[in-house]
Amino acid sequence: MSPNSSSSAADDLADEAASLDGYFSDAPLEPRPRYPPIDESFDRCVVISNLPKVPEAKYDKLAKVVQKLVSRIGNLASYDGGGGASSSSSSSDAAAAADPDGSFAGFFMPKSADDGVTAGCAFVEYESAGDARKAIEVLEGYKFDKNHSLRVTPHERASYLSTVTEGEFRMPEPEPFKERPNTMTWLEDSCQRDQFAIRQGKETAVYWSDGRSEPVVDYDGAREKKAGVNWCDYYVQWSPKGSYFATLVPNKGVILWGGKGFEKLGRFAAPGVNFVVFSPQENYMVTSNNNRKDPHAIKVWSIQSGTCLRTFPLYPKDFLDPNESEALEGGVPPPPFQWSHDDKYLARMGKDLISIFETPSMKLLDQRSLAADGIHEFQFSPKANVIAYWAPEHKNQPAHVDLIELPSRKQLRQKNLFNVTKCSMVWQESGEYLGVKVTRHTKSKKTLYNNLELFRVNEPGVPVEMLDVKDAVMSFAWEPQGSRFAIIHAENPSSTKVNVTFYDMYKTIELEKKKGKKGGGKERQIVAEVNLVETLEGKQCNCIFWSPAGRTVILAALGDSASGTLEFYDVDSKTLVIKEHYRANQVLWDPSGRTVATTVSQPIGGGHFKFAMDNGYVLWTFQGKQLAQASFEAFYQFAWRPRERLTSKEEIAIIAKNIKKYEKQFNAFDEAKKRKLRLQETKGKRKSRAEFRAVMARLGEWRARQKQERMELLGGYDSEDEENFTTKEITIETVLNTKEDLVY
Template sequence: TYLTTFHPQGIALWAGDKYEKVGRFAHKNIKIAVFSPNENYLITLSETEVDAAIIIWDVKTSKMLRAFPAGKATGAKGEVVQGLMTPFKWSADDKYIARRGKDVISVYELPSMKLLEKKSLRADGVHDFFWSPTDAVLAYWAPEGNNVPARVSLVEIPSRREVRQKNLFNVSDCQLHWHPNGTFLCVKVTRHSKSKKTLYTNFELFRVHEALVPVEMLEIKDTIVAFAWEPKGTRFATVHGEGAQRLSVSFYDMDGGNKSTAKEVTLLYTLKDKACSHLYWSPLGNNIVLAGLGEINGQLEFWDANEQQSITVQEHFKCTHVEWDPSGRVVATAVCQPLDNSYYKFTMDNGYTLWSFQGMQLLEEKKDSFYQFLWRPRPRSLLSDAQYADVVKNLKKFEKRFNEMDRLKERERIAAEKAERNRKEQEFQDLLHKRLAVAAARRAEYIALLNGYDSEDDEEYIVQTHTFDDVLSQKEEVMRK
């Protein structure tokens, strides 16, 4: 809905058909601005305002709801320990906003910005947390400490009921990946051996919407380079391997794939020796871009996951960003220059390229000092996930009717084009006859002025034909008898 511009005094919001200014928020030297999922609220962060480094705003009224100081590097129990780059995190429905403290997660209600039940949620050793993209559920993880294993917890808000907890051992690091539909949570766990010299990876996969939230473990022997859920689906893909140039890409299905009736995580297939470091699924699923960024210099492979085949391989040299259009029809790749680095080494290659979802190049633009590329978000679908799945499931039942409707529209289009062509032809004939009549009348007047002489009549002329012989050369030769 809104386009945000940054200024020394604060930020301005622009919206509407003509992108007119609809709001101003005074907060000096803002570095980050983050909207809530439904665009009802806004958070701004400043590096120069000490006591009001973080401000939460009401977007419609431009009213400041509450201000907070910046986080500390360390702190006592309950104090905020995060920095400016990890601000508050919004719940999916805009009802809550939360931030991490030492051994606690503070959850505030909106728009009052009062602490939920006047106390923070206890989360001993919490290292990071994420809201579910669809539900009021928090997932957080805490590392090992004081003979206590590392753990991942799912907590329901506002009841604070812990719906699932999983203890983990020999943990070096964890990364939480929510499925866009909130149906699954993947915890990428990097473990170490007892000697702490060897690292290996496994995935803890939570089925959040099922009874008792069952958890499956998937162990990967290789180093995990990238992980990505398929939107509107049950599949996910990983990039794994030990080398930097030739890695493997594996596709898994949480529902066992088409050939299985059991709901269990199943390896579908693996692609070997791929120049890939990042994965970018289409918002509609199925199509995925296997992108080789960084040292791989921008190789792009457009892959069809259903057909298990490569559509095409392209290249955008020094590519740094890949962005899908929200409709899933177009992919943008870009070479962007950091705002704080005017001597960026890829300045000569700055710009963007647009591709179709099948990998056909649509547009290429070179731009000096090119800093950012963003698609305008689309409104959310009016269909629920269940309705969307039902439509996809029953699509073939309506295919015949849809095809007949398409054929009817095509016949109507052809008939309309033919009628328009006939109308224009008739207009031309009418104009031609009119102009011929005017020309005939003028010719009659012209003949009358010349006393009946018609200069355009061949009968008024005498045609004489003359034949001339030209001797081009003459030569005499004496022939011997």
């Protein structure tokens, strides 16, 4: 526009205004007219890319599928051709391209003008911005088919990307390789010692324990103390193979330590974290902050890279009854995540399903959860990708225990149970057996009784044996690596005297040899049949702790009302040793089964005063001999460093065969060590004695200098002068009794 014309236009306007003077007012209109707000944002629009590229013939089919997919998230915006004027320009453009009549259904998939092949992308507009955000969250990375996983981008981001000019791609410099400390060094200890960590007061320390003498400090956070901080203020945790030592920093996250001298290996930001679950192969880690309001309460991390793979809310969707959830604040514990033994899967129970996630993508396995109607609890097998779960009676279906194989989802075994009140499942450590303790009620539902369902998982067809126990069963524990188990039972669950019974999954029967053969004698045969080994009656215990090496078992009375009695029982030789650790609340075996720790600990952050007394731990040998004892004002945690079982059964057998040879070596070594230690101790004691004597000599001298003055104070009397002491010997004869006898 030229300045000329603009001035003439201004003149016209001025004339017009003059003629209309008096008709217009500058006062605001009352009431104000209401205009619909103009929506200028594109936040209801998303761009989906990485769609398959299809020829024109398949266009409709693809469009239909994609449309169906996107409309599941929320309603799509739609505009008529006539009303198109109100829609934003981009969608009207798109609409114009989509339909000649100008109407738009919120979905548009462009195709090439030349050959009609789709461009592999689509524009979607939702009715609300919320739906668009949800679409991004849900559909991003969605596996559309084998080769296409979708990318969903907000429209604004997409239009920004289209303006970015293509530069030349330069490979980023790979980070220089930094060798991570060897986390296995502690296993190379020349004395084959085990480690444990303790948390007490403000102290955190890792000790060596050789199963014979007092524990020795390996690392006690000296580096951190130098820097003026505590190594850890909250709980600590070992990873399942002992490579990592995790310290929890509640308002920050988790720090992993490892290698010689416990170097910092990684930091994981997880505010409010209060527990950690490591995967069995130590590749991943799950942290949780137990905050039900936080949509990212649970985080899954890759330990090596330090990246967060996925987050979850504390409870799965629909898990809590919406009516009850508020009232039950903290009442229902969130279902825990469980790792499969090989780190391949991570599973969590939901309502009527188990969600199984694959690593490392953290996507649902086969994009669907495992349906498990009425599921109450599930457990991964410790050695195979098998899930065991049980569900109570539900909609005319009996209660059942199922074994499901992954990833095929094949049902290996299902066992129906009736009149079930409660079940609890216990896997044997090597995954060979599954024991299910079933609490059943009579028809009247008044009395409860127990039986045990024992699954032989490794045998074809998974045979199940039922063991009827008339009594109430309080505890059930498998012998690790063995075929035996122990139960605590009593007629009345509240009685103080209980019985402990040992069973074996195999029975050895002796058969008479057939007459025809020479030698007669007996032949042994091992049959797969549950077999009662022994019952110990009238015990006072409530927990069973098998040694990791098997054979030895500790029957302990733990908890408030109990006395802390510890009974070390050797199941093979039937020897019993009774000890006591008053108020003990934990029994922890070291990974080798040589040493066992009993502790009295209190929760961090205080608790009831009754937890605050007698804090400390005691170390015992597996035979019940006390090795060491330590007391602390506030003792929070004791944790043995786990380690992997590296020797096979065959190797152990060879070692057992040559035990004599090894024994000599070890004994000589022990003797030398003991002697060295003793010499060292004596030396130290002599030194401190010499120092103390020097102090005393100095003090004596000082006192001697005061002698004159002191004597003056005492009126000239010298306490140290022997002349002032006289010794008198007094003999007192007392006639106790006299008796006269007549002598004939």
